[in-house]
Amino acid sequence: GNSVTQMEGPVTLSEEAFLTINCTYTATGYPSLFWYVQYPGEGLQLLLKATKADDKGSNKGFEATYRKETTSFHLEKGSVQVSDSAVYFCALNSGGSNYKLTFGKGTLLTVNP
Amino acid sequence: DAMVIQNPRYQVTQFGKPVTLSCSQTLNHNVMYWYQQKSSQAPKLLFHYYDKDFNNEADTPDNFQSRRPNTSFCFLDIRSPGLGDAAMYLCATSSRDISTDTQYFGPGTRLTVL
Numbered sequence: 001g002n003s004v005t006q007m008e009g010p011v012t013l014s015e016e017a018f019l020t021i022n023c024t025y026t027a028t029g030y031p032s033l034f035w036y037v038q039y040p041g042e043g044l045q046l047l048l049k050a051t052k053a054d055d056k057g058s059n060k061g062f063e064a065t066y067r068k069e070t071t072s073f074h075l076e077k078g079s080v081q082v083s084d085s086a087v088y089f090c091a092l093n094s095g096g097s098n099y100k101l102t103f104g105k106g107t108l109l110t111v112n113p
Numbered sequence: 114d115a116m117v118i119q120n121p122r123y124q125v126t127q128f129g130k131p132v133t134l135s136c137s138q139t140l141n142h143n144v145m146y147w148y149q150q151k152s153s154q155a156p157k158l159l160f161h162y163y164d165k166d167f168n169n170e171a172d173t174p175d176n177f178q179s180r181r182p183n184t185s186f187c188f189l190d191i192r193s194p195g196l197g198d199a200a201m202y203l204c205a206t207s208s209r210d211i212s213t214d215t216q217y218f219g220p221g222t223r224l225t226v227l
Contacts, residue, residue: 032214043119043203043218044156051214089155093214099144099207101216103155 002027006090006104013080013111021075021107023064023090031092033057033066033073034101038087047075047088080111116140117219119204125225126194134189134222136204145187146216147179148203156203162187163209191224199226 007022025031032051036044048057053068062077073090090104117138126132136145143164148156160169162181176198178190191198201223205216 034215036218041221041223043117043221044205046215046217049215093216099161099209099214100158105155106153108153 002031002092002094002102004090004092004102004104006088006107009106010108010110013109015082015111015113016079017111019075019077019080019084019109021088021090021109023073023075023104025071025073025090025092025102027071027092027094027102029094030068031094033064034091034093035062035064035073035075036089036091036103038089038106040086044089080109082111082113085109085111117204117206117217119202119219119222121222122220123223123225125227126191127227128196129193132191132194132224134191134202134224136187136189136219137185138204138206138219139185140206140208140217141184142206142208142217143184144207144209145181146205146207147177147187147189148205149198150201150203150221152200159189194224194226196226199224 003026005024034049035047037047038044048059050057050066056065064075087106089106091101120135146161147159150156159173181187201221203221204219207216
């Protein structure tokens with residue numbers, strides 16, 4: 001079955017530091033890959049997505065590249081801000097007749113000033 | 114802006130007292146989902162509607178029911194809430210006509226069971 005593995009948190013960084021949150025997946029076929037962000041007490045917001053191999057999703061300074069050869073979709077940002085403090089979820093959707101999202105366990109990021 | 118709206122944002126109920134959570138959407142999406150999210154966990158899918166077709170997850174307790182009277186609205190009914198049902202409940206939508214995979218989430222309803 002499908003699965004997503006994210007790096008364990010929590011991750012604590014200083015403002016302007018470089019961020020990487022690792023995500024690897026197992027899926028049949030050619031899944032679409034997503035990063036969602038959840039701020040405290042809020043729902044999930046779509047941060048970025050990629051639908052095929054070598055696609056790069058980007059938004060608000062965050063980037064992730066769909067690497068089929070390594071089954072990875074690592075999230076990166078060159079310079080984090082305090083406002084980026086949130087939980088980040090990697091997810092996949094294998095499409096076809098199954099439109100369910102499979103989530104990783106989430107990574108809590110705290111950015112200190 | 115087109116969006117997914119959940120009401121109320123916070124709901125307090127008593128043990129065993131039925132409660133209904135509401136979700137509406139202005140995206141005109143044909144699929145609506147309900148998730149349960151407990152503290153420090155990923156969301157767990159309870160069920161979803163594809164138009165009027167209801168799809169229940171195998172491990173969703175019978176205590177949880179849902180209704181979708183029209184395209185815009187979907188309700189989550191918890192018939193007899195237990196303490197273990199305290200959680201954040203998230204509604205999401207997607208459009209199988211536009212993009213078969215992306216789900217858009219509402220802000221959630223935080224349920225407290227006393």
